[in-house]
Amino acid sequence: MEGEGTPIRRGLGGISMLKWSPTGDYFFASKFDGTFYLWETNTWTSEQWSSTSGFVKGAAWDPDGRMILLAFSESSTLGSVHFASKPPSLDAHLLPVDLPEILSLTGSQGIEKITWDNSGERLAVSFKDGDDMYRGLIAIYDTRRTPLISTSLIGFIRGPGDNPKPISFSFHGKFKQGPLLSVCWSSGFCCTYPLLFRSHMLP
Numbered sequence: 203m204e205g206e207g208t209p210i211r212r213g214l215g216g217i218s219m220l221k222w223s224p225t226g227d228y229f230f231a232s233k234f235d236g237t238f239y240l241w242e243t244n245t246w247t248s249e250q251w252s253s254t255s256g257f258v259k260g261a262a263w264d265p266d267g268r269m270i271l272l273a274f275s276e277s278s279t280l281g282s283v284h285f286a287s288k289p290p291s292l293d294a295h296l297l298p299v300d301l302p303e304i305l306s307l308t309g310s311q312g313i314e315k316i317t318w319d320n321s322g323e324r325l326a327v328s329f330k331d332g333d334d335m336y337r338g339l340i341a342i343y344d345t346r347r348t349p350l351i352s353t354s355l356i357g358f359i360r361g362p363g364d365n366p367k368p369i370s371f372s373f374h375g376k377f378k379q380g381p382l383l384s385v386c387w388s389s390g391f392c393c394t395y396p397l398l399f400r401s402h403m404l405p
Contacts, residue, residue, distance in 0.1 A: 223267035227289035232258035242290035249292045262318035273313040278304045282351050303355045308336035319373040319381035328368045338367040363389025
């Protein structure tokens with residue numbers, strides 16, 4: 203394979219996560235010290251952000267690449283970075299996205315992983331520890347962008363086997379019938395869960 207590389211020499215030491223936006227206009231990079239960078243890929247200019255809630259443990263772009271959801275290592279609240287203008291603008295705002303059930307219902311103190319489906323309407327969240335009834339589950343949320351993000355808990359997914367915990371999970375990117383979530387569990391099972399919209403089921 204041949205091609206010309208573009209070296210990025212600023213702000214990419216000690217990286218914990220990298221994420222391209224779906225449109226390729228932006229590039230997200232986070233570090234273990236709680237800082238993260240948003241790059242625009244036209245001139246490769248960046249803006250540095252910092253978090254007081256730990257480092258970024260999970261990140262997921264919306265389908266249009268105009269906002270990114272962030273999960274932090276020491277918080278049960280997500281952050282949402284909204285771009286105020288079209289690319290390549292880096293004018294953006296960081297707003298909280300509350301998931302009150304993570305704390306009040308499950309007893310967990312933080313979020314582990316997140317993934318957002320390509321329609322922008324289903325969000326899967328795993329969380330730390332929690333009460334016996336909820337430990338090891340994945341929470342499924344309905345999400346709306348109008349234009350700020352709002353969430354509503356739909357329910358939970360429990361894996362098969364003894365004391366399963368979600369190791370990795372992701373939505374299918376091109377499944378036309380609706381969100382399709384695949385999960386690999388600590389019990390050794392990998393399962394796929396169709397989270398279909400009612401509108402997709404109607405003739």
